[in-house]
Amino acid sequence: MALQSSSPEDLIVIDSNYKERVETRRKVMDGNPGTVMGTIGTPGAKAAVDELHAYLIDYLPKRYPSIFTKMLSSPPSLYNAATGKTIASTPPANPLDALRILGETVEDDLFLLQEESIQTVPDDGGPAYPDTSHRLVAFLCCFPAGFDPSSKLGLLLKDIHKPVPSYDKIGPSMERFFKRLAVGQSVRRLNWSVQTHKTLFVPRGNHVHEGDEVEHDADVDISQTCLRVECQTLTRLPVTKAILFSFKTYLFPVQDLKNEGVGPDLADAIEGLKEGNAPSMWTYKGGVRWGKSVCEYLRS
Template sequence: MTSTDTDDITALENTTLNDLLAMDNTYCTRLQIRTKLLNQEHHEVIACNPEAVPAVQELYEWLMGTYLPQRFPSLYRITESGKHLRNHVTDTLIPLHMPNGEEALEILAFVNCFPSGFNTRSKLGQLLADIHAPVPGYAAKLEKSMDRFFANLPVGKIVKRSNWSISTNGELFCLEGNHMSEEEMQRKQEVEDVEDVDLNKSVVRCERQTLHRLPKTGALVFAFKLDSANENKTYQYPLRELRDEGSGQVLAEAIDGLRLGSVPAMTIYKRQVVWGDKVKAFLRGEIDA
């Protein structure tokens, strides 16, 4: 092998690595987790209503035939036959067309493998207001404006927002336990149920949400992904790590901000009334785990 050949291979490897890092440096490990969940928790993580099949097909064909090979050309390439997309990370061939909606979503991994304390299956087919019914203040403050926003979102506009929450179990796949109702809190108080908070498992979970409208079917695509606050693409930050890097006080103030907002009941819904005091004391260095 000549030095030129070696240089070409090195350049290709570097390009592939750069593309992989640009996309997500946890891609391989998270793909393994998703595959396991699809096998073990299939009913909970994936579903497709029959009326959504055309929209799923439109999204699938755009992602496979246009977005992935153009955005990450060293990771995804359309084969010479023009019938498949080759994933060079997993060395698999993916059909460019998939008539079955559920299979298309499964191939895309466009599934809800990492819910944060709610069961997506229970939300299937519901209206936006019904989905958000447990959220304090939604009906009074947000429902009408959100309905208008969703109805008027034009093709070509992508909306992105980020949020954060505290998870005291650190689990990526979590169907319950991260939210609480006022009735549940009252029951806990009546029986003096004091929940132990394991600070070594507790993390800050960052999530990126995107919304856009498909041009052909007009369907809205809502996606959420565990997001990163830095280029290392870490999605769950251990509390100790944040405290040690000097961000503890800032996070503690942000936690206090939940009760100072326009909907104080968020402190119950997000279970701050359970973990808040202990987490804040830890972040401020007043106690240790």
Template sequence: MGIETVDRNDLLLFDQTYSERLSLRESLLRQHFDDIVGITNESDGRVRLAVQELYDYLFETYLPVRYPSIFKACEDKHSSGAMLQNLVTRQTLPMTMTDSTPLHVALKAIAQNVDEDFFILLPRKQGDSNEDFYVLEAYAACFPSGFQPKDKVGKKLADIHGPVPGYKEKLQKSMDRFFARLEPGRYVKRVNWGLTVDEELYSNFDKSAPAFEGKLKKLSLEDLDLNKTFLRCERQTLHRLPGSGAIVFGFHTYLYPVQDIKAEGSGEDLARAIDGLENGSVREMFTYKNGEKWADAVREYLRS
């Protein structure tokens, strides 16, 4: 799984793209709100507790302490509760959720202020078994990479990863065990990567189906639009909320132009990584990531 422990202070990272990315998030929320925010059941007490716990942790506990130059506690004469000001956007929001705050409003506020996508999973009992399985109960995701989150909400972890080659055979049991053992206060991360030649940050569609159906057009170097060709990396984090027991998946997406990678002298390194993806132990992963479409053209460019 490639998981490593991460310091709590590095759970969320902010950089110089923050303002620009928040503007993009705001635009996407206006256009695609029902795709970006999802909840299984607004009236489910366990789901409410999990969303409230994440909201309060972010806006009351974590962000104003970790990033005081961006988030500052403030007073609002129109509100009786503590407020938080985003010093970049100049917007204010409650530091904590109330019992009457709709969950979709809370998740929207998270998406508007944190350049991170969040998926909240809760444990459920499996029949008479003592083992739990985890279900995606709520999310706020502006930058999905080739899947539709609303099609995943309400599904078990194993079903969410169903299309991922090798997951059931090589990862499912270890992931289930890891989830069961993850204690509150421990934060972990992993990195996922792929190449994109024609996508935006918001890629809310099933990009693997055409590959497995043999419907992809293989690109030549002449076909490759270098201005749209990026190394897409996801920094994925996991932690457990102590009150609800929910697992929170956090995804921060980075796009690196392949032209910059080559100019910096790392073109051969990326080309070898593509070789490894194609010739790895799970060959279908190359197909899943649309490698047949872009691999030869990108490698030719990187090695030219």
């Protein structure tokens, strides 16, 4: 079967390190299957995984026609020119196999949440939660930034975020926001942190939790230190109505950022973690360990 033709402009629509990233993801899945993917094993969870699989099989050749091509074979399939792999258009019977296929095809990490009724907690003076919440029913996460994604499976949104400082202040509004998210609507935000290494698979270590032993103001190897950015997206799937929370991870060496002239601005943002309505975010994101060294370098 001949591949679709593509123009030179098509060749720049996917990141240049795409092949390297998906190969890294394959190795992570091989070595840590129980950590990086899972489902709660219900028909609803499988239906959400199958819908996501079908959506991406349809979307990818439209968005990246120089990379992905629909093959009119029997059964129909999708050819990935970057990796040389062909995958079936129909999702496999086991949703874990479907998640693995997606993990070898896209760089984004994928979390599927389904809304359900809950028993509201009696008012204790804090914000009142709505009578529904969203439960994590399936996930594929090769590049966690300091948490074990398997520990979140089956939890409600508020319990997933228990370690996050001051989440209780915004938890009810987050639930209402998730509930209002409409099919066809996507919401995007950026989340950032600093890490003193270039590892993408970090199931522990980036965050500082209460009781952790911490070396305050440690000297760090600036050559290995990066700004880690997640481009996060929320989307509601049209059939199952599950919410897809996905994110793509970028690593920017702080040396490059300083050379680009944004060092002082980044230092100000890092120190700003101590302020605002969640000052403990400074500790949670590890600023107590690397903040002094990194900010001094960025302003030097």
